[in-house]
Amino acid sequence: xxxxxxxxxxxxxxxxxxxxxxxxxxxxxxxxxxxxxxxxxxxxxxxxxxxxxxxxxxxxxxxxxxxxxxxxxxxxxxxxxxxxxxxxxxxxxxxxxxxxxxxxxxxxxxxxxxxxxxxxxxxxxxxxxxxxxxxxxxxxxxxxxxxxxxxxxxxxxxxxxxxxxxxxxxxxxxxxxxxxxxxxxxxxxxxxxxxxxxxxxxxxxxxxxxxxxxxxxxxxxxxxxxxxxxxxxxxxxxxxxxxxxxxx
Amino acid sequence: xxxxxxxxxxxxxxxxxxxxxxxxxxxxxxxxxxxxxxxxxxxxxxxxxxxxxxxxxxxxxxxxxxxxxxxxxxxxxxxxxxxxxxxxxxxxxxxxxxxxxxxxxxxxxxxxxxxxxxxxxxxxxxxxxxxxxxxxxxxxxxxxxxxxxxxxxxxxxxxxxxxxxxxxxxxxxxxxxxxxxxxxxxxxxxxxxxxxxxxxxxxxxxxxxxxxxxxxxxxxxxxxxxxxxxxxxxxxxxxxxxxxxxxxxxxxxxxxxxxxxxxxxxxxxxxxxxxxxxxxxxxxxxxxxxxxxxxxxxxxxxxxxxxxxxxxxxxxxxxxxxxxxxxxxxxxxxxxxxxxxxxxxxxxxxxxxxxxxxxxxxxxxxxxxxxxxxxxxxxxxxxxxxxxxxxxxxxxxxxxxxxxxxxxxxxxxxxxxxxxxxxxxxxxxxxxxxxxxxxxxxxxxxxxxxxxxxxxxxxxxxxxxxxxxxxxxxxxxxxxxxxxxxxxxx
Numbered sequence: 001x002x003x004x005x006x007x008x009x010x011x012x013x014x015x016x017x018x019x020x021x022x023x024x025x026x027x028x029x030x031x032x033x034x035x036x037x038x039x040x041x042x043x044x045x046x047x048x049x050x051x052x053x054x055x056x057x058x059x060x061x062x063x064x065x066x067x068x069x070x071x072x073x074x075x076x077x078x079x080x081x082x083x084x085x086x087x088x089x090x091x092x093x094x095x096x097x098x099x100x101x102x103x104x105x106x107x108x109x110x111x112x113x114x115x116x117x118x119x120x121x122x123x124x125x126x127x128x129x130x131x132x133x134x135x136x137x138x139x140x141x142x143x144x145x146x147x148x149x150x151x152x153x154x155x156x157x158x159x160x161x162x163x164x165x166x167x168x169x170x171x172x173x174x175x176x177x178x179x180x181x182x183x184x185x186x187x188x189x190x191x192x193x194x195x196x197x198x199x200x201x202x203x204x205x206x207x208x209x210x211x212x213x214x215x216x217x218x219x220x221x222x223x224x225x226x227x228x229x230x231x232x233x234x235x236x237x238x239x240x241x242x243x244x245x246x247x248x
Numbered sequence: 249x250x251x252x253x254x255x256x257x258x259x260x261x262x263x264x265x266x267x268x269x270x271x272x273x274x275x276x277x278x279x280x281x282x283x284x285x286x287x288x289x290x291x292x293x294x295x296x297x298x299x300x301x302x303x304x305x306x307x308x309x310x311x312x313x314x315x316x317x318x319x320x321x322x323x324x325x326x327x328x329x330x331x332x333x334x335x336x337x338x339x340x341x342x343x344x345x346x347x348x349x350x351x352x353x354x355x356x357x358x359x360x361x362x363x364x365x366x367x368x369x370x371x372x373x374x375x376x377x378x379x380x381x382x383x384x385x386x387x388x389x390x391x392x393x394x395x396x397x398x399x400x401x402x403x404x405x406x407x408x409x410x411x412x413x414x415x416x417x418x419x420x421x422x423x424x425x426x427x428x429x430x431x432x433x434x435x436x437x438x439x440x441x442x443x444x445x446x447x448x449x450x451x452x453x454x455x456x457x458x459x460x461x462x463x464x465x466x467x468x469x470x471x472x473x474x475x476x477x478x479x480x481x482x483x484x485x486x487x488x489x490x491x492x493x494x495x496x497x498x499x500x501x502x503x504x505x506x507x508x509x510x511x512x513x514x515x516x517x518x519x520x521x522x523x524x525x526x527x528x529x530x531x532x533x534x535x536x537x538x539x540x541x542x543x544x545x546x547x548x549x550x551x552x553x554x555x556x557x558x559x560x561x562x563x564x565x566x567x568x569x570x571x572x573x574x575x576x577x578x579x580x581x582x583x584x585x586x587x588x589x590x591x592x593x594x595x596x597x598x599x600x601x602x603x604x605x606x607x608x609x610x611x612x613x614x615x616x617x618x619x620x621x622x623x624x625x626x627x628x629x630x631x632x633x634x635x636x637x638x639x640x641x642x643x644x645x646x647x648x649x650x651x652x653x654x655x656x657x658x659x660x661x662x663x664x665x666x667x668x669x670x671x672x673x674x675x676x677x678x679x680x681x682x683x684x685x686x687x688x689x690x691x692x693x694x695x696x697x698x699x700x701x702x703x704x705x706x707x708x709x710x711x712x713x714x715x716x717x718x719x720x721x722x723x724x725x726x727x728x729x730x731x732x733x734x735x736x737x738x
Contacts, residue, residue, distance in 0.1 A: 071697075
């Protein structure tokens, strides 16, 4: 589904990713861990198409297409979803309105019919309940005055509604208490399926207790220095990055 | 939302330098010579077949104007206007006293069709069957060309006609109320308008009557170098109710066109007037060449107890906008409202806001102003809320929100509050937000393209004001908002 080859990217002419290779197949859950400044968030942003990041080399194919030939919204409509580390606030736009506009914008791009309001409401209600998102939250302006936990739950709600084929979660666990973490993880797990892949970016192993990855990759200085199974996360938690880097 | 979808579709069809209403109409016109002097004032008055008292009134206004100085306190900048280089009267040459719409010059009719004005009565009836009807007065350059539904309105005693007709047919009402709200010498442009106004609408709602339909006037400047000076007078007798809407467009011209209107509203006991404006004068091109100078004085006098006036405006056009629709809250318990969306793009300059003058006891005012700046434009809210010593228990709520798109535009908020007693309450809230690259990235990551994202954000920002427009025009206004901002992101 996603094939990253020798990816190099920079921010303000400072190289961050320095030849990253990663292949993700449908049905797999990959976790990327690494110390601060290793390039974890850069990877997420480059894949989604954030303009501050310059792609200097390498290639990424997504569902067999050259990802970098696609506009941001085209990537979204083709199934790439990024759960933001810091979700943006939009005053005046009700969360519910934003959800409906997003889902219909994607459907339109794919040449599908827009969802009718009753249909949409039914789906939102069901998914919102699953994430403890109250009807009152849905009426409030998008992310305005939301707590950290509410914002993250709102990101996952969007993910559940948009049903992407590739879910990229950027530091979704940051700012979550243990109860919120469990709710978010349950939401994410409910999306696991043989035709969907996930890329989970996290600093700590904590989230991976709830969302079990098939593969764990250690990212250091813009490159993947070690890959393994779920057990690698535990090793990391025990020994720290220093040993891993030294042994790599 | 269907409306947003429509907004986006409309946006997709139009680019910034392609002002939708930028066509001109080739019709033969009857013009006064260029320039302004007493003879021109006499010419206009004679053309309008006015009684002697009206001519005298105009001439005294003209003499007053000559003594006044052009104001320079606002934040807008423009080269000095040469008042000798303008035409003060232009009328379609064909006979304009019409028995029915069929007699109207087909070119003018075509123009209104392009503007999307529901001018033909049968179309209105067929189009919005069962919904409220709209009576239309259409003003082309200097004259009113057609007024619809007059007969039906007359049944309930409502007078809705061109002001030139009212001067001839209802002189007692005009004499009593003209300049009673905006005195001739109120300001430079009000005096100019008093001397040379050529047409506009006159509305009279008798005691206790609820006007059976929306009243609407469409203004269009067609001729180059023509000033449009319309005069609107609305009188709402005790216990009456009326909703009035004005729409404005002009063709694309390299020269700047001058528009200096005066609107006066008189509101008696328990009466209510709702005045909505969708202003879309030509804003100039993306380099700032051309466009309409819109210098307007609009004021309502709430003479009666518990009377109410509500101004709603959507301002998207004009190179320069200078207007402050105001309420004099004279009657005890009277209420004034001001809901505004002012959008500036390209090199447009806006200095607009409202004045709420509380004179009566227990009077209330509410101001919701939404300014959106894009491109290289500047957008200034200037407002005043004042209470006299005797005006006790006054309440005011003001909210001024600014939305910036891009980093070359500016927004300013200049609120004045004058409180002369201690029993009054004033609330003022202001916010400034920005559509920046991060917000756009977030929206696009969810699948919205740039236009859709801007439409969603801006419609959310303007919602409170759009909700106050008459239903028939809310969708049109929403479209206009999106069109005005097209190409402002990215």
